[in-house]
Ligand SMILES: Nc1ncnc2c1ncn2[C@@H]1O[C@H](COP(=O)(O)OP(=O)(O)O)[C@@H](O)[C@H]1O
């Protein structure tokens with residue numbers, strides 16, 4: 039894209055897709071914004087018209103509001119921590135020449151292909167169930183009291199399930215990055231007297247920076263809206279212990295039939311997501327340059 | 329101190345025996361060049377010495393101490409890789425200082441050594457740059473700097489100049505020779521380029537299929553190659569090999585004559601040929617001619633010797649500089665029975 043001519047042409051060629059994306063984004067956003075200022079409750083069709091900031095006030099004063107923001111951040115942060123650390127660890131292991139490497143890699147990737155509600159149900163009924171879950175069996179075997187995961191540690195359980203689903207994604211991205219590390223650089227570091235730990239700190243980790251950034255950014259987008267896993271396991275409870283913003287909106291809209299309130303929640307979620315995005319781009323975005 | 333001894337060193341990768349059995353003595357302070365065609369096991373041999381590969385058999389001694397099982401860092405050697413292998417996210421300063429940092433040297437001492445090395449290598453103005461902001465020759469120098477600061481007992485170079493353009497290669501060749509004269513540290517240098525070998529080495533080791541064909545000084549190899557392989561590999565343009573009646577008349581299976589040992593004439597000579605290509609280099613001309621009786625021959629003549637494609641030329645070999653080889657390809661010595 040060197041000359042003025044090619045630049046103009048490029049803009050022209052990109053215009054349709056940019057326009058499509060813009061419409062795709064603007065229309066739902068505008069409608070949500072519109073509804074968020076309307077009285078629009080399916081149980082009370084008689085009261086309609088402009089509502090001012092009532093919907094926002096309603097959503098904001100919901101006793102679950104601040105907790106759900108906190109829970110959203112805990113889920114995002116917790117899952118990112120587990121998947122990035124775990125992904126690097128598993129990536130390092132898979133990068134070693136081992137017998138049956140191909141099969142092992144496919145096995146490691148497979149959780150990503152399981153649909154979220156299915157994965158959550160398996161975790162709920164086969165793994166974390168206090169009566170016949172695998173964890174309970176292990177606890178019994180050790181003579182311990184089985185843990186009722188979803189009652190005692192609801193948010194932590196959700197984090198574990200979601201992390202299990204996203205670990206393969208992180209592993210895959212980080213493994214490819216590890217494999218692209220120049221082997222002569224590793225050997226040079228070895229000759230320079232760097233042990234495994236130092237090679238990791240000074241060579242591998244800087245090399246992974248960009249991929250880690252990609253993992254963090256992509257996962258954050260999806261983790262802000264975790265929903266299915268909560269719905270089929272804890273249903274947001276006990277109380278609001280495992281309700282995040284997405285789930286709170288669902289509650290307002292489909293359990294409270296309050297479209298206006300839910301729309302206000304949606305707008306708040308969009309603002310929150312943007313705050314997180316700005317924060318993230320400040321923190322790690324520079325790794326994407328160059 | 330930097331002597332290296334290889335005793336019956338061998339290396340196999342799975343089924344492939346890349347290095348069957350090598351014995352070699354590298355003396356302290358020597359500039360030794362491993363030369364041979366691509367894939368003959370030069371890099372493998374260097375990596376065995378460095379400790380980046382384990383030997384399949386035999387022993388490696390450095391300064392008389394057995395290091396066959398020692399880790400690379402423990403051998404006190406520094407290596408310069410073909411790809412330079414610089415750390416891309418570190419500045420030149422940190423790249424050069426990395427081995428010292430790993431050795432837990434304090435910051436002030438590292439800075440002093442790095443700056444001294446940068447001074448020697450003309451890198452002082454580039455210390456805060458990243459490798460990606462440097463030219464090929466500068467990267468090469470950073471890689472050398474990283475090796476120098478460790479004060480190793482020997483330097484290992486694996487085709488360090490093959491990624492540079494011809495002009496820069498010439499300059500870097502001089503710089504590395506110069507560095508060797510300054511430091512007087514043992515250097516082991518791998519290349520497939522016989523010109524690099526001839527110009528830089530104190531001692532050349534000619535390798536072929538993992539075997540040592542001959543060890544000697546550049547002039548020894550040039551004057552008395554031990555076999556056909558060495559004769560053909562060392563010297564540019566290549567030595568001409570002549571078989572048949574002429575060779576038999578000299579009591580040999582094959583006779584070798586270097587292009588520079590042919591006396592050319594436009595009037596008379598022992599052999600007659602037709603010029604196919606004349607490569608004019610200015611001072612010299614490389615004449616490729618089809619000689620009646622035994623085919624293509626290359627001759628090196630003075631640049632003033634004006635001939636062109638299709639001209640008839642006469643040539644006579646300098647009998648005192650003929651190389652004779654028996655039917656196993658081994659040299660028979662230069663003594664020639666007068667025909
Ligand atoms: N890690 C390896 N595994 C299997 N074969 C190898 C390995 N490294 C080198 N080889 C083989 O050993 C031979 C010599 O390689 P190398 O030492 O790199 O040659 P050179 O440096 O002289 O060009 C080649 O045939 C190459 O295919």
Ligand SMILES: [Mg+2]
Nearest residue numbers: 370371372487
């Ligand atoms: Mg090589």
